[in-house]
Amino acid sequence: MSAQARGRRPHVLQVSGMAAGGVRAHLAQCARLLAADGCDVLVAAPAAVLEGLDTGRAHREVLGIGSRPSARVAGALVRLRRLARGAEVLHAHGLRAGALAAVAVGGRRVGRPRLVVTVHNLTVGGRLARLVGGGLEGLVAARADLVLAVSPDLAGRAQGRGAAAVELAVVPAPWAPRGGAETMAASGDVPEPASGSMSDAASDAVPSAVWAPGLRRVLTVARLAPQKGLDVLLDAAAVLGRRAAEGRLPTLEWVVVGDGPARAEAQQRIDAESLPVRLLGRREGAAALMAQAEVVVQTSLWEGQPLTLQEALRAGAAVVATDVGGTALTVRGGAVLVPPCSQEVAEAVGALLTSPDRLRQARERAHGAAASLPTDDDLLVQLHRALGV
Template identity: 35%
Template sequence: MSSHSPHGQSPLRTVQVLGGGNAGSSAHVRSLTSGLVARGVRVTVCAPAEADRLYDFAGAGAEHVHVPRSSDPGSVAALRAACTDADLVHAHGLHASFRAVLALGGRRTPLVVTWHNRAHAEGARAHLLRLLERRVAKAAAVVLGTTSDLVDRARRTGARDARLAAVGLPAPRHTEGPEDAERPHSKVRAELGAIGRPLLMAVGSLDRHRGYELLLDASHLWCRLDPVPLVVIAGEGPQRAALQRRIEDEELPVRLVGLRDDVPALLAAADLALLPGGGESRSVLAQEALHARVPLVAALAGGIRELVGDAAELVPPDDPRAFAEAVVRLLDDPGRYERLRDAGTRQAATWPTEDETVAQVLSVYDELTQPRPMI
């Protein structure tokens, strides 16, 4: 693709807006930034300072502007200043998109919004989220949804142009040294306490909608196996204390290991990957598991069927017995286990690459910023 800074023309200037940012959307913005900068686009990433520390947007060639995740007037003013001479603003996630709408006010700067996941809330807060969704969908020039469900939701909510987004899984960025990245599986399993027993891996923030309560319920049912599988959950969040209390009180074979920067190594050492809830529309864990040839057991929720096809063991949501039985069946059936590994490799090959993702986004930017010829 040709550079976006041809002779005599200033390069396209984009602002990427990220809120708290889950792992998927943060990694996507990092990957997008790198690809856009390589194609001659100027990129400013507006995100909390901790997101820049984790994802090093400046290292990808962007200017980073610290914008807190709250919608207070200070963060909106900081965002407004950063967007002053932008040709286009691209916001990721509902809350970041709403801040971008406030910051742009009545300006004619095109706004592109990517919805990576459906926002979760209950009670009065759920009503507020629906209002935010409507405001954002109507203000955006284009809404990109990472699953068909999200695209349909954007259309129902009032988007004038909603499209399915290509979202390539960025290659893992190891913060540890290469010798750590290549740790043998046996060493990883020993560190986790999974020698001579199956290792089952779950990854994601410890929030209610992730389904970890269901996972603890399911783990009761495989306690009678010999050897007893060990479940390891990598992530942090508000449910940490409640989950830990249950694990101790009920003597469950589950370990919470907190936030880890070596998730690809943990996953590669696992026998199965577990996705018990519908927390993500385009699950990063599901993608990493299939890439790593680790069979996946997942609740049939969100966009999981669209993402993995027949390359995973999908079970009804909110059914701990069905989830537990699917795990046991897979551990007991080496033929099915190998078929799922092969199916995962084939399915992963159908997903868009990082280059294809950048190319699609850039074509949307071109549509919205190129001057149209006079008729």
């Protein structure tokens, strides 16, 4: 039953820090669905996140939560406390926004807004970054009424830190007009401004010039950042290239759609080693490329519920993915899962490219898994239950 049907307009405050890709897409989805269902929704996030974000009927306000600690956090805290007045529920996205929200509303008590935090990422980096991340996890666990985790390992971490309640988050990939992909940036990206997503619109038309004639087609859609396992990808491509040169595999081209801080270094290695990899950068029409590829590969070192894999399943592509984070949860048996190891990735891709039967079966599994992917309706049901609206 919608909020309007219940005769009231609950006030929901959606809060985010710097976000890109899947995190940003999920923030927009939650805001749109709740606002369309009759809730009074306010989205508070950095200006770069709000720019061009489709939040439907939801209101918006700039809130300067940075991606790193700074002197501005005190001002953001004061502003968040003001915005939270009168809200029945505060739904924060990400550890940094969740921790700030926890400080803003205080501990669990009667009369304060219900606090729900969706944890989208595993903290990675050096010892200091992990210590800070652990502290934020502890604060969220201590004060949130509910933690929604995008992967089983994140759920386990929240439970281990004593969270009052933990659920796996429902994260459907957005549908875009004409069956294209609304965003090609997977969940789990290092938060960046909105311009970091892979594509902002979809296109059914993909120029034939994208693919070199006569070569087998392998595709990866990912932000070019360390978390996406670019070294694993390039090492696997080197193995496949050597086997093709020896006549043990057909010659292939591994196209990578996406951009990011590691692009220049990756291109240097591709050129130096003559790897069969081509970096296309950001582009529209990635979903159509998935439908044209023979194998779609994800080499990430960690993922939440990657939107790109959902989109690959919908495209009916054969999928090889590293079994990390929430990947197995996401693909629902529709992908070949391997450890984040270049040799394992190369073996799986090579096996598909040399066996028409295996390739056909992998595509059939993808089609079957796509039918059970979560939908906006599933997300709305969880939001009603989780937020209590």
